[in-house]
Amino acid sequence: MNNQIIIAVDAMGGDNSPNKVIEGVSIHSKTSNDVHYKIFGDTNLIIPLVKKYNISKDIHELIHTNKIVEGSDSALSAAKKGKDTSLWLAIESLKNNQAHAIVSAGNTGALFLISKLNLKMIENIDKPALSALWPSKKGMNVVLDLGANIECSSKNLIDFSIMGSALLKALYDNKKPTVALLNIGSEEIKGNAIIKDTYQILSQKKYSLFDFGGYIEGNNIMDGEINVIVADGFTGNIALKTAEGTSNFIISELKKALSSTLIGKISSLINFNNLKNFKNKLDPRLYNGAILLGLDKPVIKSHGSTDAIGFANSLKVCEQSIKGKLIDQIKENIN
Numbered sequence: 001m002n003n004q005i006i007i008a009v010d011a012m013g014g015d016n017s018p019n020k021v022i023e024g025v026s027i028h029s030k031t032s033n034d035v036h037y038k039i040f041g042d043t044n045l046i047i048p049l050v051k052k053y054n055i056s057k058d059i060h061e062l063i064h065t066n067k068i069v070e071g072s073d074s075a076l077s078a079a080k081k082g083k084d085t086s087l088w089l090a091i092e093s094l095k096n097n098q099a100h101a102i103v104s105a106g107n108t109g110a111l112f113l114i115s116k117l118n119l120k121m122i123e124n125i126d127k128p129a130l131s132a133l134w135p136s137k138k139g140m141n142v143v144l145d146l147g148a149n150i151e152c153s154s155k156n157l158i159d160f161s162i163m164g165s166a167l168l169k170a171l172y173d174n175k176k177p178t179v180a181l182l183n184i185g186s187e188e189i190k191g192n193a194i195i196k197d198t199y200q201i202l203s204q205k206k207y208s209l210f211d212f213g214g215y216i217e218g219n220n221i222m223d224g225e226i227n228v229i230v231a232d233g234f235t236g237n238i239a240l241k242t243a244e245g246t247s248n249f250i251i252s253e254l255k256k257a258l259s260s261t262l263i264g265k266i267s268s269l270i271n272f273n274n275l276k277n278f279k280n281k282l283d284p285r286l287y288n289g290a291i292l293l294g295l296d297k298p299v300i301k302s303h304g305s306t307d308a309i310g311f312a313n314s315l316k317v318c319e320q321s322i323k324g325k326l327i328d329q330i331k332e333n334i335n
Contacts, residue, residue: 003034004034004035004036005032005034005035005036005100005101005318005319005322005323006035006036006037006038006098006099006100007035007036007037007038007099007100007101007102007103007315007318007319008038008040008090008091008093008094008098008099008101008102008103009021009025009037009038009039009040009090009102009103009104009315010040010041010086010087010090010102010103010104010105010106011039011040011041011042011046011086012040012041012042012068012069012086012087012106013068013069013071013086013087013104013105013106013107013111013304014071014104014105014106014302014303014304014305014306014311015105015304015305016307017041017105017106018041018042018045018046018049019049019308020105020306020307020308020311021039021041021105021308021311022039022046022049022050022052022053022055023049023053023308023311024308024309024310024311024312024314024315025037025039025053025055025060025311025312025315026053026054026055026308027308027309027312028312028315028316028319029055029056029059031316032315032316032319035059035315035319036059036060036061037059037060037061038060038061038063038090038093038098038099039060039061039062039063040063040065040086040087040089040090040093041062041063041064041065041068041086042064042065042066042068042086043062043064044066046062047062050062063089063093065084065085065086065089067081067082067084067085067086068085068086068087068106069081069085069086069087069088069106069107069110070107071106071107071304073107073110074109075107075109075110075112075113076113078107078109078110078113078114079110079113079114079117087104087106087107087110087111087114088114088118090102090104091111091114091115091118091119091299092118094118094119094297094299095118095119095297100297100298100318100322101297101298101299101300101318101321101322102115102297102298102299102300102318103289103300103301103302103311103314103315103317103318104300104301104302105301105302105303105304105306105311105314106304107304108301108304111292111299111301112128112130112148112292115292115295115299116128116295119295119296119297119299120295120296121294121295121296122294122295122296122327122330122331122334123331123334124159124334125159125163125294125330125334126153126155126156126159127148127149127152127156127159127294128148128149128292128293128294128295129144129145129146129148129149129156129159129160129163129164129233129292129293129294130144130145130146130147130148130233130236130290130291130292130293130301131143131144131145131146131163131164131167131290131291131292131293132144132146132240132287132289132290132291133171133287133289133317134221134222134229134243134287135222135282135287136221136222136223136224136227137222137223137224138223138224138225138227139172139174139224139227140168140171140172140227140287141221141222141224141226141227141228141229142164142165142167142168142177142227142228142229143164143221143228143229143231143236143239143240144160144163144164144228144229144230144231144236144293145160145230145231145232145233145236146233146236146237146240146290147233147234147236147237147240148233148292149232149233150232150233150234151232151234152194152232152233153194154194154197154198154201156232157181157194157195157198157230157231157232158198158201158202159294159334160230160293161179161202161207161210161212161228161230162207162209162210162330162333162334163293163294163330163334164177164179164228164229164230164293165177165179165207165209165210165228165333166209166293166326166329166330166333167291167293167321167326168227168228169209169324169329170320170321170323170324170325170326170329171317171320171321171324171326173324174227176209176210176211177209177210177211177227177228178210178211178212178213178225178226178227178228179202179210179211179212179213179226179228179229179230180212180213180214180215180216180226180228180229180230181195181198181199181202181214181215181216181230181231182215182216182217182218182221182229182230182231182235182236182239183195183215183216183217184217185215185217186214186215186216186217187215188214188215190215191215194232195215199214199215207333208333209329209333210228213225213226216229218239218242221239221243244284247282247284250282251282284303284306284310285306285307285309285310285313286309286310286313287313288302288303288306288310288311288313288314288317289301289302289313289314289315289316289317289318290302290303291317291321291326293330294330296327297327298318298321298322298326298327300314300317300318300321301314302314
């Protein structure tokens with residue numbers, strides 16, 4: 001591969017695919033001049049969409065298969081379907097160094113299992129972690145693990161701290177990240193034994209990649225003082241779903257309040273730009289693209305129900321992780 005970034009795309013995963021996937025490729029390609037897309041899926045469905053969205057033949061390659069992993073498949077049954085599904089072929093292209101990263105909006109369990117079957121773990125990392133980007137008052141946060149590991153050791157949480165910090169640096173190249181452990185309180189005495197042990201280790205050792213900020217409670221995640229939040233997969237997934245539900249509730253109730261009366265409608269017109277900015281701040285499509293960290297190649301999970309704008313953002317995450325040398329940063333800092 002030359003200096004061009006090659007992204008393997010599973011075109012068949014998720015709702016309304018391959019339409020949203022191909023439209024997402026079209027949207028992303030308009031802002032990226034050095035990305036080539038290897039698109040895996042049913043070309044009988046994909047070719048008309050490529051023409052519809054006017055995607056240049058110079059920036060994409062189609063690899064045909066009519067076998068797909070269904071959303072209802074278990075991870076094991078998806079793997080047993082064989083090596084001819086669009087998801088498996090896309091991940092395999094990564095294994096064979098034919099692509100730099102892969103993105104799929106398909107079955108999460110299948111993506112994780114097939115990725116682990118095909119790709120190697122980074123040396124000295126025991127478990128991969130699912131991470132995501134969250135907006136805060138001061139920029140963007142990385143939160144992990146979001147469900148890949150229900151139980152974690154202190155070593156796992158320390159590894160997550162390093163991987164999450166590397167991700168933030170790769171995507172935004174900002175100042176030194178500050179890591180905190182998600183806990184039920186900010187006092188040292190609170191939390192279970194693993195959290196307390198992790199706290200002691202992170203407090204006593206200096207890390208070149210990040211600073212340690214102690215504990216953080218759920219209500220402070222979006223303050224922006226901490227930009228890498230670490231938890232086990234059980235805790236992190238609950239935090240994620242709670243935040244998503246709260247965001248949807250706020251937007252829904254705000255729409256209802258502004259459209260139910262004449263004064264509300266007038267107010268919404270007067271404050272149109274402010275309301276648009278507010279909506280964008282909470283729009284999950286603009287933060288779409290969860291990253292499975294710990295493998296030796298970037299694996300990006302797009303939300304299955306997102307639209308073309310959301311899928312385009314997951315492609316942006318792919319591109320940024322490669323340009324920011326995510327894997328190299330993890331390897332350089334992991335013990």
